[in-house]
Structures are given as C-alpha cells and as structure tokens.
Amino acid sequence: MTVSLIWDVLSWALILSGTFFIIIGAIGLIRMPDVYTRMHGASLIDSIGSGLLILGLIIQAGPTIVAIKLAILYGLIFFTTPVASHAVAQAALTGGVEPELAEDRRSTRDRETAEPTPPTSGDTPAP
Amino acid sequence: MFLIATLGITIALAITVVRAIRGPTVFDRILAANVIGTLAILLLASVGFLLGRPEWLDIGLTYAFLNLIATLAALKYFRYGDLAHDPRENNQ
Numbered sequence: 001m002t003v004s005l006i007w008d009v010l011s012w013a014l015i016l017s018g019t020f021f022i023i024i025g026a027i028g029l030i031r032m033p034d035v036y037t038r039m040h041g042a043s044l045i046d047s048i049g050s051g052l053l054i055l056g057l058i059i060q061a062g063p064t065i066v067a068i069k070l071a072i073l074y075g076l077i078f079f080t081t082p083v084a085s086h087a088v089a090q091a092a093l094t095g096g097v098e099p100e101l102a103e104d105r106r107s108t109r110d111r112e113t114a115e116p117t118p119p120t121s122g123d124t125p126a127p
Numbered sequence: 128m129f130l131i132a133t134l135g136i137t138i139a140l141a142i143t144v145v146r147a148i149r150g151p152t153v154f155d156r157i158l159a160a161n162v163i164g165t166l167a168i169l170l171l172a173s174v175g176f177l178l179g180r181p182e183w184l185d186i187g188l189t190y191a192f193l194n195l196i197a198t199l200a201a202l203k204y205f206r207y208g209d210l211a212h213d214p215r216e217n218n219q
Contacts, residue, residue, distance in 0.1 A: 012128045019135035022169070026139035029162065030146050035154050038146070042162045045139070050169055053132065057172055066181045070172065073188055077165065080195040084161050091202045092154040 011059035018053030025049055034100040035092055039085055046081035050074065129177035136170045157201050164194035 021044060028041025054074045061067045140163060147159035168187040175183040204210050 015128055015132050019132045022139045022166070023135055026142040026162075029159070030142050035150075035152055035158065038155065039158060042158055045162055046165055050165065053169060054172065057176060060176065061181065066184065069181075069184045069188065073168070073172070073184060073191065076188065076191045077168070080191065081161075081165065084195055084198045085158075087199055087202050088154055088158050088161070091206050092152070095154065095206060097152055097154060 011056045014056030022049035132173045161198045
C-alpha cells in the first residue's frame, strides 16, 4: 500500500462520482416537466459534476502546470455558469413562460372531487 | 477510468441533444446549448487525459468564455429582437 496507490484510488473514486452526477443531471434535464425545473438538472452538471471530475483529474495530473490549468478552468466554470442560469431564468420569466405549479398538474378527476381552497383572512366574518 | 468518464460524458451529451431537439420553448434549447458547451469542455479534459495529451485544456479554457458570451447573446436576441439593443435609452 504505497502512497501513490492511495492517490490513484482517490482520484478514480472522484472521477467516477463526478461522472455519476453528470449522468444524473442529464436524466433530470430530460425528465423534468418545466424549463425552471430543468435548470436544476443543468446546474447539477455544472456545479458538482464538473467539480468532482476536475478534482479527480487534478489529483491524477500531479504537481504540474496541467493541475493549475484545471484549477483555473474550474474557477471559470464556477463563476460563469450561475450567471448563465440566472439569465435564462429571468429571460424565460419576462418572456412569458409560466412556471407549472403543483395545482395545475392535478388530474381532472381530482380537480372535480377536491375540496375548494379555504378562504383567506380578510373575507366576510363568520356570522 | 478515463474511458468510463468519457463514455459517461458522451451519454450525457446524447441525452442533452434530445432535450435540445424536443424542448417546447426556445429557453429549453438555449439551456441545452449551454449544457452542451460545458459538457464539451469536460469531454475535452477527459479525452485529453485518455490519449495522454493534456494540452487540449487550453481549448477548453477559451471555450468556457465563449460559451457564456454565446448564451447571453442568444438570450439578448430573443428578448429584445436585436443584438444592438441598449435598454437604457428610450426607444423611438
């Protein structure tokens, strides 16, 4: 059990878990019902998928210039992808895309038999 | 191990392309384009390590900037209808 074997196993575990989160994020991108919820799957890929993958590649690269380039690449991804996600969300909201709420997704059978929502305060007082 | 990472990123790319084709609104497609850009950068890093040539990271660094600018330019065009629109001046 040399030290280099420990570093190898650690970097393989990080690369595999990063790939796992990237696939989970892509599945979320295709299965979610609305553009706002799909953005969550996209940000999963950007934040933790690429983070774990690049950290594994840094350990695999060793103390060379490639590790510094990878760290700069992750810093860039870390600062630019939330800006892009926020811009897409704001553009979709002012562009007229309505978020799909939980009440809209109830089936028609439930909507007919469901209780009406109770009135809020400020209505006519009880007799 | 790099082969498994490359295959996983390729599968995620294929799934995102399906979303880019199928998405009902235009914002779905812009979001999918942004994710394809980030996945392309990760694929460059992973294939570079797989083939023993990590010099391809420099292309990924350049493309990270370009990806952000392309997403913001596409959103500005779809919101204002014009790439040269200045929201601070009054429109005649």
